[in-house]
Amino acid sequence: MKNMSEIDRKFAYGDKFPGDTDIYKIPDPRFSLYGVQYYEGEGFLRLPLDVAREVSENVEILAHHTSGGRLFFKTDSRYIGIRVRYKYLTKLSNLELSASGFVLIEECNGARRYVKIMPPKHTDDEGYDFIVDVADAPDSPECGKMRSYILYFPICQRVGELYVELERGAKVERVDKYNTLPILYYGSSITQGFCAGRADNTYEAFIEKWSGIDFVNLGFSGNGKGEDRMIEYLKGLPCSVFVCDYNHSGIDLDFFERQHPKLYRAFRETHPSTPILFLTKTCIYTDLENIERVKRAETQEKIIYKTYSDAKASGDENVYFLSGVDMLSELSPTDRMSAANDSDHPNELGFYIVAKKIYEKLAGIPMPL
DSSP: OOOHHHHOGGGOOOOOOOSOEEEEEESOTTSEEESOEEETTTEEESSOHHHHHHHOHHHHHHHTBOTTOEEEEEEOOSEEEEEEEOSSOOOOTTSOGGGGSEEEEEEETTEEEEEEEEOOOTTOSSEEEEEEEOTTSOOOTTTOSOEEEEEEOOSSOBOSEEEEEEETTOOEEEOOOOOSOOEEEEESHHHHTTTOSSGGGSHHHHHHHHHOOOEEEEEOTTOOOOOHHHHHHHTTOOOSEEEEOOOOTTSOHHHHHHHHHHHHHHHHHHOSSOOEEEEOOOOOOOSGGGHHHHHHHHHHHHHHHHHHHHHHHTTOOSEEEEOSTTTTTTSOHHHHHHTBSSSSSBOHHHHHHHHHHHHHHHHTSSSOO
């Protein structure tokens, strides 16, 4: 029986590079890396390994998931390849393998064009190679033959080693993309990007496309619990705005009621005037069996709103609030479930709607948008 790549070449998996190549191990000074850092022997992480270990065993594992990582570069190569090496392939029942792969985007004069998802195959348990032919892309007189690219790292996959492969002798130049401090996001699975189908379609990635502002994604699926060590780390990070998506659905409510205002106070110690946007849990439930979870989300929203209102009452004018309970309320129950991957997580339509709401709120905050 034929597979889809034989039926439709758009689904072909590229893994053979025509001709000689130059191979660049990332990080490399000719490439700009954002959102992740490389640690020899460990690979790419979203926060320092020692901090992750001190927070929890689960955060240490999830810190290796590279959601929010981006690589910027220019090249005139007609082909772009990647070689990815990792310890194991993440396979989750409610996530496509594309969420464990890279995404290649071309950028010209501020406009971005999708080029290719570069995912592993189901059998690529320790790594994979992927080649994309970009030679037939339409030329723009303004861009010339040197094209700018963005390579998005996977949402839910470890990346132990990454190599970029270009035609032998092709030019490659660094792209320094941002000139402002990043937006800092902290939360759980929705913040990390579960269950977007592509790494460039998380809500943070949408906001970066629209605003042109860098971001740091510190969403840890099922583990955005606001531990003391995590609070200590967050308060030391420079940022243009802090989007506090801390609303973990499984956490003990008494602990959450203590930790949420504690996180705010600690962050204010080192960021006296940085805007803080408090988000509450994005609710997409429509079935009756989830009534208890809706009630829980509403209780958490009250706790979060109290942190916000107490801050305002104390004279803090740089705090803002956005209700996740109301985020999708304008949709009908049928449409709301069309924006969901499951009863908990947005799909890409849902992430687009959520991103729009957050971006509209950020646009009213005094910061460089």
